[in-house]
Amino acid sequence: MRQVFSIFLVVCATAVTSRKWNNTGRGLIAFEEAWTVPGLLIQVGNTPPAEDQTLAELEANLLDVHNQRLTQMDQNGIDFGFSDPATAEALATSVNDVLAATISNNTMRFGAFAALSMHNATQAAQELKRTVTELGFVGALLNDYQQSGQDNATLLYYDQPEYDVFWQMVVDLDVPVYMHPRVGIDLLTNLEYQQAVWLIGPGQEFAVTLSNHILGICTNGVFDRFPTLKLIVGHLGERITSDLFRIDEQKEIDPDFRTELQRQRPAGMPMKLNVSSYWQTNLFETTSGNFATPLLKFHIDTIGLDRIMFSIDYPYVSIPEGAQWIDETLPDVLSPTDLLKLKRETAIQVLGLDK
Numbered sequence: 001m002r003q004v005f006s007i008f009l010v011v012c013a014t015a016v017t018s019r020k021w022n023n024t025g026r027g028l029i030a031f032e033e034a035w036t037v038p039g040l041l042i043q044v045g046n047t048p049p050a051e052d053q054t055l056a057e058l059e060a061n062l063l064d065v066h067n068q069r070l071t072q073m074d075q076n077g078i079d080f081g082f083s084d085p086a087t088a089e090a091l092a093t094s095v096n097d098v099l100a101a102t103i104s105n106n107t108m109r110f111g112a113f114a115a116l117s118m119h120n121a122t123q124a125a126q127e128l129k130r131t132v133t134e135l136g137f138v139g140a141l142l143n144d145y146q147q148s149g150q151d152n153a154t155l156l157y158y159d160q161p162e163y164d165v166f167w168q169m170v171v172d173l174d175v176p177v178y179m180h181p182r183v184g185i186d187l188l189t190n191l192e193y194q195q196a197v198w199l200i201g202p203g204q205e206f207a208v209t210l211s212n213h214i215l216g217i218c219t220n221g222v223f224d225r226f227p228t229l230k231l232i233v234g235h236l237g238e239r240i241t242s243d244l245f246r247i248d249e250q251k252e253i254d255p256d257f258r259t260e261l262q263r264q265r266p267a268g269m270p271m272k273l274n275v276s277s278y279w280q281t282n283l284f285e286t287t288s289g290n291f292a293t294p295l296l297k298f299h300i301d302t303i304g305l306d307r308i309m310f311s312i313d314y315p316y317v318s319i320p321e322g323a324q325w326i327d328e329t330l331p332d333v334l335s336p337t338d339l340l341k342l343k344r345e346t347a348i349q350v351l352g353l354d355k
Helices: 038-044 055-063 068-076 085-103 121-133 161-173 186-193 205-219 234-238 244-249 275-281 293-303 319-332 336-351
Strands: 007-012 029-035 110-115 139-143 146-148 154-156 177-180 231-233 283-286
Touching: 029 336, 085 110, 085 121, 110 121, 110 139, 121 139, 121 161, 177 205, 177 234, 186 205, 205 231, 205 234, 205 275, 231 234, 234 283, 234 293, 244 275, 275 283, 275 293, 293 319, 319 336
Parallel strands: 139 177, 177 231, 231 283
Antiparallel strands: 007 029, 007 110, 146 154
């Protein structure tokens, strides 16, 4: 059974006097910075460590919060599934409690996204409410689809109406949800990558699988039902924002070229608008693990800088690599005002750190 909980920290280095954030200085905010507990180290799976670390060092960095992680943050200006429902729910609750206790002595530098079992939308909604209102978490992180069923091969996607109760809670709490890739189930991986196994993981599989889920949330009308919902997508939008022109052109399916599966569904997509529009109202992306300057410039032109936030993807990507890019490369590309927005201003608004 593949375990699919990832617990992510929001790490910060901006000076603070209370919950209010001081928008001066170098401090960065990074979103997709992983942490885990010993029992879940098996989830490292197909994601390789950064080039300058061994697998053992990767595992140690995943477990650490206050030692090498915080040291690297200071040095680089960084500021702030199980298929069985009962097992998954209990584990998520336990991990959230452990994470809250782990960062409780330094909440000015660390925040947290909740880990949730998504088998039951109502239970997930209540656990999210508990972590936000009682533990002070800043939102949730969902690892793509949820496995379920006795064979672990029934996949649950959150674009279906039964998850509306969860999305309603997200909106009521006014917190973001970070959508993150996960290791695929064997059934999908074996079918799609048997001829090119090296594409399993972050090189191809992660972006393809998660982007399908994100586009499902768009096209199945979730944002129309919840117009103030905020979703964050890492790795510069999992390639979606690079292909919006082509995606938008497919809003209506030509009846003469519909597959049998498409014939079973309405001719028009359930969404009221097009995918591009949701990147102006509901979707944000981060730079986690994707420090491609020309691509960033293209995305700024496509969706606007106010929809993009800095992130690193530690410990799969090194903190110095991300800090060097934003401190040494991007000042030649962005104005000081725009660079500050990318570094933390948008993140402060999205996470509600200015409240």
